[in-house]
Amino acid sequence: RSSWLLLAPLLTPPVPVITAPPCSLCPEGAHRFQWIRNLVPEFGISSSHVKVLSSPAEFYELLKVQIKTARQRVVMASLYLGTGLLEQELVDCLEETLEKSLEAEGTPSLRVSILLDYTRGSRGRKNSRTMLIPLLQRFPQQVRVSLFHTPNLRGLLRLLIPERFNETIGLQHIKVYLFDDDVILSGANLSDLYFTNRQDRYVLLQDSPEIADFFTELVDAIGDVSLQLQQDDTVQMMEGMVHPYQGDKMAYCETANQRVMEVINSARTRQELLHAKTFHSSQQGSSLLPQEDSQASRELKPEPDTWIYPLIQMKPFGIQIDEMVTETLLTEAERDARIYLTTGYFNLTQAYMDLILGTRAEYRILLASPEVNGFFGAKGVAGAIPAAYVYIEHQFFSEVCYLHQQERVKLQEYSRAGWTFHAKGLWLYLAGSDFPCLTLIGSPNFGYRSVHRDLEAQVAIVTESRALQQQLHQEQEQLYLCSSVVSSSTFEQPNRYVKLWVKLVTPLIKNFF
Numbered sequence: 001r002s003s004w005l006l007l008a009p010l011l012t013p014p015v016p017v018i019t020a021p022p023c024s025l026c027p028e029g030a031h032r033f034q035w036i037r038n039l040v041p042e043f044g045i046s047s048s049h050v051k052v053l054s055s056p057a058e059f060y061e062l063l064k065v066q067i068k069t070a071r072q073r074v075v076m077a078s079l080y081l082g083t084g085l086l087e088q089e090l091v092d093c094l095e096e097t098l099e100k101s102l103e104a105e106g107t108p109s110l111r112v113s114i115l116l117d118y119t120r121g122s123r124g125r126k127n128s129r130t131m132l133i134p135l136l137q138r139f140p141q142q143v144r145v146s147l148f149h150t151p152n153l154r155g156l157l158r159l160l161i162p163e164r165f166n167e168t169i170g171l172q173h174i175k176v177y178l179f180d181d182d183v184i185l186s187g188a189n190l191s192d193l194y195f196t197n198r199q200d201r202y203v204l205l206q207d208s209p210e211i212a213d214f215f216t217e218l219v220d221a222i223g224d225v226s227l228q229l230q231q232d233d234t235v236q237m238m239e240g241m242v243h244p245y246q247g248d249k250m251a252y253c254e255t256a257n258q259r260v261m262e263v264i265n266s267a268r269t270r271q272e273l274l275h276a277k278t279f280h281s282s283q284q285g286s287s288l289l290p291q292e293d294s295q296a297s298r299e300l301k302p303e304p305d306t307w308i309y310p311l312i313q314m315k316p317f318g319i320q321i322d323e324m325v326t327e328t329l330l331t332e333a334e335r336d337a338r339i340y341l342t343t344g345y346f347n348l349t350q351a352y353m354d355l356i357l358g359t360r361a362e363y364r365i366l367l368a369s370p371e372v373n374g375f376f377g378a379k380g381v382a383g384a385i386p387a388a389y390v391y392i393e394h395q396f397f398s399e400v401c402y403l404h405q406q407e408r409v410k411l412q413e414y415s416r417a418g419w420t421f422h423a424k425g426l427w428l429y430l431a432g433s434d435f436p437c438l439t440l441i442g443s444p445n446f447g448y449r450s451v452h453r454d455l456e457a458q459v460a461i462v463t464e465s466r467a468l469q470q471q472l473h474q475e476q477e478q479l480y481l482c483s484s485v486v487s488s489s490t491f492e493q494p495n496r497y498v499k500l501w502v503k504l505v506t507p508l509i510k511n512f513f
Helices: 003-010 034-038 056-069 085-103 128-138 155-160 192-196 209-224 249-288 291-300 321-332 350-358 380-402 448-453 466-480 488-492 500-512
Strands: 043-045 050-053 073-077 111-117 143-148 176-179 182-186 202-205 227-229 306-314 338-343 362-368 409-414 425-429 438-442 456-463 483-485
Touching: 034 249, 034 306, 043 209, 050 056, 050 466, 056 085, 056 176, 056 182, 056 192, 056 202, 073 209, 085 128, 085 192, 111 128, 111 209, 128 143, 128 227, 143 209, 176 209, 182 209, 182 438, 209 249, 209 306, 249 306, 306 321, 321 350, 321 438, 321 456, 338 466, 350 380, 362 380, 362 466, 380 409, 380 488, 380 500, 425 466, 448 500, 456 466
Parallel strands: 073 111, 111 143, 338 362, 362 409
Antiparallel strands: 043 306, 050 202, 073 176, 143 227, 176 182, 182 202, 306 456, 338 425, 409 483, 425 438, 438 456
């Protein structure tokens, strides 16, 4: 089809060089990753508040339970909301919970805020918008639905690129689901596949008000610069806001940058003050209080053994925090450290590839086999995307072999009958350790799109808790158990044949999927 040709002029310039902060052992000795708090807020919590989930069914059931028990707020950011029976059940849960809040005495306290992508959420006659309009009509004072529209899709380009293909220009890709003070971070969307047989990752942070406040404010900030869904299925911007594709692009991006960075910086300041206050009071407590009283005060709220760092990447707005932190982690990983990195769409940026091939740590990279790729069996041009990923994978594997790095850098393909694979993130094992002390979990795929085109968010979870480290290790092992190691013979299999036209087109369009 000629649609691919429309994308050729959109290729963007090379990745800029980023100067990352040094990764050294922090002077306080708490853990060696405290340098991240120079960029983003640091939230110290107890590891007992962190639960790692393992299956789509568990994720779906948790969403329903959390919606039904929410009293103050439900905030959900996703690429889209599907239109099937399982998704309708989620909407019904929201309606039921909102209804209960109306019946309670006084002013209803429950607020529901949903952030989706405009292009993906508007696809088809029945779509995310039509699923949510009944909630807007029934509870207009309590429900907000924001649809983010990338500022890069505008003018003639917006008129020419057809539905589905317009999603290649840029998306709202953040996935965060929070209910009162509980937060679920994931790479999963609100669609039936992600509730049944599409493997992803999920972590629940329980009773974490500061983290919930941060992500509420982040979603609100993006929502403020997004189109607001109305009860009649029209959209409009909030009063006084620059329009994303009709208004001045630079002014829009500057406004969005200010809104998001204000959230990050104000939270960082709050957490620094809280950290200083806690440190000061603990010093006073240890010197002024009797030993028994000091011990009792510590037992009321245990010292944090786990730290959460939200990493935001919004290159259209000039925000590159996640990219900076990820590159630093890859750069500073020591010899004999092990990094398990996974992505459902193996299409690493050149910078990430260079770091993996040029640094000292051992890498185990988990990616989707063609049969579990989300585009496998798709109609039209999209059906060739798994072959394009095979071609990209083969090129990277050839580079690994050329550099004689096969022992240090291994590729593994996830394969599971009847399932697709969408997990993303990494686990970092320090040299000599059997368990990871750090994981990244959220929406980024480590590819060009995640770095340059889409709005992304993940968290770095750093923990000293052996129990939580074991949970993360078990999560990693469970995913990698369904994989086989890639070798030269892998690409000789019949299902790895890549047509010539796919090889020719892939370099032109690899930055769009």
